[in-house]
Structure formats: structure tokens, C-alpha cells
Amino acid sequence: MREMFLMTPALEKPRLSIRDVAKRANCALGSASKVLNGSLEVSPAMKKRVLKAMEDMGYVPNRHARNLKSGRTYRLGLLMPFASDLYYATLLDAFNETVMETNYRLDVQLHRWIEKEEDVAIRYFVESGMEGVILHPCRTNYENVANIRLLEQYRIPCVVMGPQGICNLPDTVFRGMQDLASGMELLVKHLASLGHRKIALLLPASSSKQLGMHERLDGAKRGVASYQGVKLEVIYMRAGSDNVPSQKDFKTYGISITDYQDYVSKLVKKFLSQKKGVTAAITVNEITAWMLITALKEGGFRVPEDFSVATLGLSNTEHFGGFPLTMAEYSPMDIAQCALDALLKKIEPTLVPPSLVVRRSSAPVCFSSPGQPEEPQNNNKHERQQT
């Protein structure tokens, strides 16, 4: 088996050209090309002859030659950090699925949160003649990043995904993103309507690199505003690095999931003992929600009977974790379609709205719960206002 590659027996010329096809079909090179491109100005007879020749010989056209000559690639570049990250993986599939319905194909590159790799990938996209680029940015500031200007120079439309706060992007770049504020608002209102009066917000520790925090908090406040007596407990999480571990943190800081679980467990203990009366929590993503549920269960709490959990997230991600979550969900397909429309139809993207999906992790507050033993109010459930 191995020898096959080393010896390469003299079968036939490995690379066939359209010349060979024309020769075999006994026609001119140009005619063969026309058949290949589905041109109407070839006779059916000729077409059949050429097609047969191609089939017989196992002819495969050379994309590089075609692209070079035609100036078109029908390829869209997608640049994201990792694939083995619930969020990005889900988006990747959605982008692929959406693009597959068009004439285009996706060229996926991963920057692994390494700036240099982002630069290289962008350049690669330009070199390869992408007709559009979807970028999940590695940086928050593109002030002196030369390569991103190449997209402008070479007239390659680009959508940058992610929350607000990324600055110094070229003017020609579109921005697409999720409406995080509305997501938080939905969740807070949902929990409040179930009778929860003290809701914990587990947010990543604020840092200059952390994007979207502002939107999230604003949304939560909006949600609270329409309910009397509901309070938010904002808890900033730090775990190893100064944030909720992302795939990046796991790699960079060598944090293990066990460390993170322990951290969440401690956090749970703390906010259930100190901040009395918390009966529900909203997490920043699904992973943290699952961790939280595990921690709660280890602490003797039942979910959702004693404590409700909800989170922001993408639809179709529930098959990953260990517990069906109540979520404010953003449709990955909507996000993908939005980005694609921007690239292909030059439509300015709008914020993708969330929708609330209630699953097993949230339930009406229970007054005998261990979470709030000292607040035996009995009017919570009916005090709530309408959305």
C-alpha cells in the first residue's frame, strides 16, 4: 500500500487538462470549455461527446486556472477562534449550511486567539480571492492592523461578528451581532414572572477585553424595571485568568474543567449563604449554566424546584450538555443568513433578536426552598407585572 505513493506507476498523466478532453472528444479546446461551463452555444451532440470524454477520462478541471482566468472563486472566508467551542462550532455549522444553499463555498480558518494567525488568515483570504469574509475578531482594537485594510483595498466585503466595542475597523466593514440586551431582558422577565425576587447574574469579570458586558447589564436592568421588588445580584466571575474560562483560557492558563467546577461550586455556596434570598441565576453561557447546575445539586439543591437557572445561548446547542436549559436563544441560521446577506446582497446587518425557550432548568419559585428559608413572603407569585 505504501509503495503506491512512492513509486507512482506510469498509469496515465496524473493531471488531465481540458486540452486532453478536447483531443479525445475531437473538438476544439474552446468548445470543451463551453461544455464545462454549461454554455448554450454548443450543439447537443458536441456536448454529449465532450461530457462522455470527461467522464471516461476522469477529468477534473483545475480550480486555480479557472479562478485565475475568470477572476471569481465563489468562496467565502470564515475566520473564527476555535471549532471545539460550543458557540463557534454551532455557528460554523450554521454558516456552512447557509452558504451551501448558494453557489458559494466556505473556507474556514481558525485564529486560536493568536493575533498573528488572524493576520495570516486574513492575508490568506485576500491571496485566495475570497469574495467575502466573516470575521470573529481576535482583537478589540484594529488601529494598526494593516491586513484588515487589505480587505478594503481589494474590495472584499467583510462582516465582523461580535458585540460592540471593537474599534478602528475600516469603514467598509459591516458589523453583525446578537441583541444581547434583549436576551438578558427576556430572561430576567421570565424569572421575575415565575416569582423570583432575587436573581443572580453570573457575568465574566469586567476587563477591557471583555466585550458585550455593557449590553448585557443594560438588558437585565431593563427587565427588572418592569417588575416591582425584583433585585439583581451581579456576580463577577474570576477563574484562573480574570474571567469565565473560554476555550482560550483553558489553553492559555491550563485551567481544567474540574478547577472551574470547583470554582463555581464555591461561588454557589457563597452567594447562597451570603446573599440571602437568591432563587435564580442567569449565566453568561451554557457551559457555565451546566456547571452551576452541577454545583447546586452537589450543594443539595434541586433544579429547578429549589433554584432556577437560565442563560443566553444559541439554538440547537442543547444536545451538548447534561441538562435541558431555559435560554434566551439566538438562531445560528438567522445570524448566518444575516452575515451572508451583508456579503452577498450588501444589506447592512441588523441585530439578531433572541427568543425565550423554557426548558427544564427554570420553574416557579418554591417557598420552602433552602435558598430563601428566612423570607416567607407569600405574595410573590401574584405581585408580578405584565410584560
Added chain:
Amino acid sequence: MREMFLMTPALEKPRLSIRDVAKRANCALGSASKVLNGSLEVSPAMKKRVLKAMEDMGYVPNRHARNLKSGRTYRLGLLMPFASDLYYATLLDAFNETVMETNYRLDVQLHRWIEKEEDVAIRYFVESGMEGVILHPCRTNYENVANIRLLEQYRIPCVVMGPQGICNLPDTVFRGMQDLASGMELLVKHLASLGHRKIALLLPASSSKQLGMHERLDGAKRGVASYQGVKLEVIYMRAGSDNVPSQKDFKTYGISITDYQDYVSKLVKKFLSQKKGVTAAITVNEITAWMLITALKEGGFRVPEDFSVATLGLSNTEHFGGFPLTMAEYSPMDIAQCALDALLKKIEPTLVPPSLVVRRSSAPVCFSSPGQPEEPQNNNKHERQQT
């Protein structure tokens, strides 16, 4: 913002060629090319001049032209079903990471378990001049699949990942895979050594499409063979389709994770009541393990105190789920390296061995556990044999 694309103001020629560079650097086209390719036969002065010209103009070479002329692409194709699947996502990152350490780049395509898309992707790889292809196959039989023969015809080395049983592949194709049997053996021995005497094996329902079943069962039997009195309870799982839901099943059959969770819960109830004495289970993958743990907890069992769970899986996947699992782990990087060596160095791949990593989901059997109330043996823990 939108207008920028539509109007394309007459700045400069969008696409610069090496001709333009040569003109600006006041030299011959050939010299500029040599600088681009780091050839040593250009004077430092000339090199500097050309480099500056390129920099100033924002020149980006055309990959298609280079590939066409040089006949090389330094690209490797990776074809897999989905990205948003714990297993494949993890492998994708590993492949990317491994390839990035070479001169090559990865071209990722997804077939979504659609045979047609597999065919198109393979053809796309041939058209694009991939120098190697890693294939996570869509089919189990390649008898009449023409496109896979193109890889042979065009001398593109190919590694097919996956368990044995895939047939009618060209002789020139390498096969790479994990040593599933040894993984099962490790897990069974581990659980047996903890004193478990009745171990459930949660396997996908046998079907012609299900690969690797044989290896798994064989391995488990090997593990049992070295322990006296240990028994396996093989449980074939069916959920909607006739198998453990994969990403494919979720899409095809519209199974929701809640359905699956309910299914696993029922299964748990059944095998804990009927097959008395089961105190541990081995699942087919992490997702099922997490589901099982959730079901057990809902049934009032503590994990691992009352019941141990272990599974086969890839390393570095623990950050997904809600519970740290004891696993027979295969290193994604090893798998990737193995495949890469096959493509680049033409080394026949060998089975990638697993290693046992004990985490929170397994523990010594506890005799007061609800799982086996009627078998009060007290010599289990010391009866075990050496590995």
C-alpha cells in the same frame, strides 16, 4: 457604509500584479518573483527595493496563479460530517493545530452525512489541488463511488478515519483510527478494580451502519476476562432512529435532547430495577455519559457514590459537559499527527491507543448503595486481579 461597495470609487486598481511591483521597483518581473519566493539569487539591495514596493502598494500575491504555475498548494483537505459535534469539533481543532506547525494549511469541508455532499467535497478537493485528504467517511461502502477513485487517479494521498468495516476503498487509501477495543478494556478493568461486579455497557443499537461495535464488545470482553465474577450487561440503546442520537439523528429525526434525556432516564430506571446489581455503566460517548448522570441523579442516585460512570472519548473534551468524567481517552493531537504523517511522510498509520483518566464520575463500589441492595458481598474489593 453600504454605498462604499456599490460605488467602488476609482482609487487604484483593485488587483495588483507582480508586474506592478516590478514596475514600481524598477526591475524585471522575474526578479520581483524571486524576492517573493525568498530566492537567494537576488542582491540585497534589489530585495529591499522590491519588498518596499510590495509593502507600499499593499501588494498581495495571487494564490491561484502561484498554484497554477507551481503545481503546489500546500493545502490539506479535511472532510467531516459536522463541526458542532463534540467529537469532530475536537478533532478539527487538533488537525488545525497540527497542520499549522507545518507549511500546510487545512481546507475544511463538511458533508453533513449527505453522500452527495461527500462526493462534491472530494471533487472539490481534487479540483483545488489538495496535497492530501483526511476523510471522515459518510458511507460504509465505497463500491460504486466514483469520486473516491479520483483521489487515486490524481495521486492525492488519503487517510480514512473511523473504525473497521468500511469497505471497497481504493487500495491506495490509508486507514487511521482509534484502538476502541483497548479503550473498552481499560474501562472495564478500571471499574472491576473498584469492586464493581455488574457493569452495564450502553451501546448503540446494532445496525449495519453502526461501525466499531465489534471492536468495543471485544475489548470489554477482554477486560472482563481477567476478573473473576465480573459480568457485563450489554444494553442496546434506541432513541428515535435506531441508535444513540448523533448530530445526524438530531437533524434527521428531529429528536430533541429532552427526548433523549427522557429515554436515558427510562433506561436507567429499567436496568436498575430489572438487572439487579448493576453499579456501574460504560457509555459510548461523553454526551450519553452526561445524560446518564443526569438520569441517575433524578432517580435519587449519587454519582459516583452510588453508581459509577465511565466512557470512551477524546482528551480535552471535558470542558463541554456538566460533569468531570472518567474516560478512556484518545489524544486528538496523536490522531491528527498520525494522519498527517501518513499524508506527508507516507507512514502507514497505526491504531491510536487510549489512556485511562479517572475523574469524578467513578468511585469504588459502595455496598449500601441503592443499586444492589440484595448482594451484600464483602470480598469484592480484594478479589480483583492485576492488570
Added chain:
DNA sequence: TTGAAAGCGATACCAA
């Protein structure tokens, strides 16, 4: 309808 020829943007050979 068909065929001949120019040219896409690079590489690489060979003469200067």
C-alpha cells in the same frame, strides 16, 4: 456552431 488566439498572474528557465 466551431475553432483559434489572447491573456489571467505567477514561476522558472536561459541568455545576457
Added chain:
DNA sequence: TTGGTATCGCTTTCAA
């Protein structure tokens, strides 16, 4: 060392 030129495989225009 440098410069000119043929060539890679295809698309496309234009003349026959």
C-alpha cells in the same frame, strides 16, 4: 545577478 520569455489550465472574444 538580472531580464526576457515560455508556460501552467482555463475563459472568453472574435473570426470563420
